[in-house]
Amino acid sequence: MYSQIQTAQHVYDVRTPDYEKSWHPDYTTRLMKLAPLHEGDKVLVPCCGTGLESFMAAEAVGPHGLVVGVDVSEGMLKEARARQSREAALAPRLRFIHHDAASLGTCTELGELEGKFDLLICSNAFVLFRDPAGVVRGWRGWVRDGGRMIIDIVHEKSFVPGVVIEKVMAQLGVAWPWNRAWARGRDSFKEILESEGMQVEVIELLNTKSEQPVLSYGVDQADEQFESVAESGFACNVRWQGDQRERAKDLFRKEWESIAMDGKVEAVNALYVYVARKI
Ligand SMILES: C[S@@+](CC[C@H](N)C(=O)[O-])C[C@H]1O[C@@H](n2cnc3c(N)ncnc32)[C@H](O)[C@@H]1O
Numbered sequence: 001m002y003s004q005i006q007t008a009q010h011v012y013d014v015r016t017p018d019y020e021k022s023w024h025p026d027y028t029t030r031l032m033k034l035a036p037l038h039e040g041d042k043v044l045v046p047c048c049g050t051g052l053e054s055f056m057a058a059e060a061v062g063p064h065g066l067v068v069g070v071d072v073s074e075g076m077l078k079e080a081r082a083r084q085s086r087e088a089a090l091a092p093r094l095r096f097i098h099h100d101a102a103s104l105g106t107c108t109e110l111g112e113l114e115g116k117f118d119l120l121i122c123s124n125a126f127v128l129f130r131d132p133a134g135v136v137r138g139w140r141g142w143v144r145d146g147g148r149m150i151i152d153i154v155h156e157k158s159f160v161p162g163v164v165i166e167k168v169m170a171q172l173g174v175a176w177p178w179n180r181a182w183a184r185g186r187d188s189f190k191e192i193l194e195s196e197g198m199q200v201e202v203i204e205l206l207n208t209k210s211e212q213p214v215l216s217y218g219v220d221q222a223d224e225q226f227e228s229v230a231e232s233g234f235a236c237n238v239r240w241q242g243d244q245r246e247r248a249k250d251l252f253r254k255e256w257e258s259i260a261m262d263g264k265v266e267a268v269n270a271l272y273v274y275v276a277r278k279i
Contacts, residue, residue: 003105004102004128004129004130004177005072006069006237007072007177007233007234007236007237007245008072008073008128008177009072009074009127010233010235010236010237011234011236012049012071012072012073012075012076013074013075013076013196014071014075014141014233015075015149015233016050016073016075016076016078016079017227019049019050019076019079019114020046020050020052020079021209021228022054023209024049024124025052026050026209026210027124027206027207027208027209027271028053028056028123029056030206030210031053031123031152031206031273032053032056032057032193033054034118034149034150034202034204034206034273034275034276035056035060035119035121035150035275036058036148036150037060037061037119037212038060038061038118039060039061039062039064040061040062040064040065040117041057041060041061041065041066041119042061042065042066042067042068042113042116042117042118042119043057043061043065043066043067043068043117043118043119043120043121044068044070044113044117044118044119044120044121044142045057045067045068045070045120045121045122045128045142045265046070046101046104046122046125046139047071047101047122047123047124047125047126047128048069048070048071048076048077048080048096049071049073049076049080049086049124049125050076050079050080050081050083051069051079051083051094051096052123053121053123054067054069054080054094055083055087055090055094056095056253057119057121058090058093058094059090061093063092063093066095067093067094067095068094068095068096068097068110068113068117069094069096069097069098070096070098070099070101070104070107070110071096071097071098071099071101072098072099072100072101074098076138077096079090080096083191084096095109097109097110101122101125101135102129102130102131102134102135103131103138104138104139105138105141108146110142110187113142114141114142115141115142115143116142116144117143117144117147118143118144118147118148119141119143119147119148119149119150120139120142120147120148120149120150120151121149121150121151122139122149122151122152123150123151123152124152124155124271126151126152126189127153127154127179127180127183128177128178128179129179130179132179132182132189132192133192133196136149136192136193136196136198137196140196140197140198140278141257143278144278145278146277146278147199147277147278148260148275148276148277148278149193149274149275149276149278150187150273150274151272151273151274152206152271152272152274152275153167153183153188153189153271153272153274154180154183154270154271154272155205155268155269155270155271155272156180156183156184156185157266157267157268158267158268158269158270158271159267160206160217160225160259160265160266160267161217161228161229162180162228162229163180163224164225164252164255164256164259165229165230165248165252166178166179166180167181167255168248168251169238169248169250170254171251172244172247172248173246174238174240174248175238176234176238177224177234177237178234184263186203186272188206189272189274190203190274193274193276197278197279198276198277198278198279199275199276199277199278199279200274200275200276201275201276202273202274202275203272203273203274204272204273205270205271205272205273206270206271206272206273207269207270208269208270208271209269213264213268213269213270214266214267214268214269215265215269216264216265216266216267217266217267217268218263218265219256219257219260219263219264219267220263221256221265222252222253222256222257223249223253225251225252225256226248226249226252226256227249230245230248230249244257
């Protein structure tokens with residue numbers, strides 16, 4: 001059966017060596033300026049990856065704070081733990097745990113920390129979850145009353161080939177490893193947070209790269225973009241049946257042409273960042 005976790009493990013184990021050569025470190029530095037962090041805080045970081053947010057949080061919380069990162073990719077965690085062993089001053093405040101962030105209730109290593117975290121940080125991962133409201137509901141239980149979450153959600157026009165393939169696969173009834181269809185604009189995640197007992201305090205649009213936030217593809221790039229996403233690691237668990245791949249390519253081209261304006265498909269390389277307080 002298709003597994004979001006197996007796909008994430010595969011994709012991020014493969015990406016680990018080059019992960020921090022990408023735009024992520026620069027983006028995370030800007031994201032963390034929005035994180036409400038204080039000395040002594042306890043911080044939970046679901047989908048922590050190589051620990052970009054975790055190490056910055058560990059600096060901010062000081063020697064009496066605690067930062068717990070959770071991830072399913074052994075490759076990413078290995079990188080985080082290697083850095084932890086190099087950073088002697090921060091190491092005692094950091095823990096990295098291998099677990100599914102969507103089911104923290106079964107994570108025995110989190111022990112007595114339920115309802116104790118001052119802040120939860122999840123960056124560049126949330127649209128990998130099938131049930132966004134259910135995940136917020138589960139995470140809310142780990143945050144203390146009055147504690148906060150900072151979570152980013154990709155802009156609806158970010159990585160447009162990804163938006164199009166998800167739509168096409170849904171039409172074909174084939175599972176795809178991310179779930180962005182619900183994220184239609186700035187208010188989509190605000191509504192989910194509010195419906196799960198979180199008061200939204202900040203919404204900010206942050207570009208993935210400091211330069212070139214808007215770019216466009218040509219309408220004639222449909223097939224090339226389809227091949228690129230259909231051959232990516234994210235498709236590793238897709239089992240194409242019969243002529244499904246050809247049909248998907250055809251549907252992708254039609255959808256791509258329908259969203260083009262003046263021969264161009266516009267993309268916005270940005271994420272909405274939400275800071276919300278548990279009420
Ligand atoms: C794009 S990386 C982001 C890493 C880090 N938050 C950052 O911004 O650098 C996405 C991470 O989510 C992790 N991930 C995906 N699904 C997960 C799940 N169900 N539970 C825990 N981690 C998951 C992946 O293994 C990967 O490390």
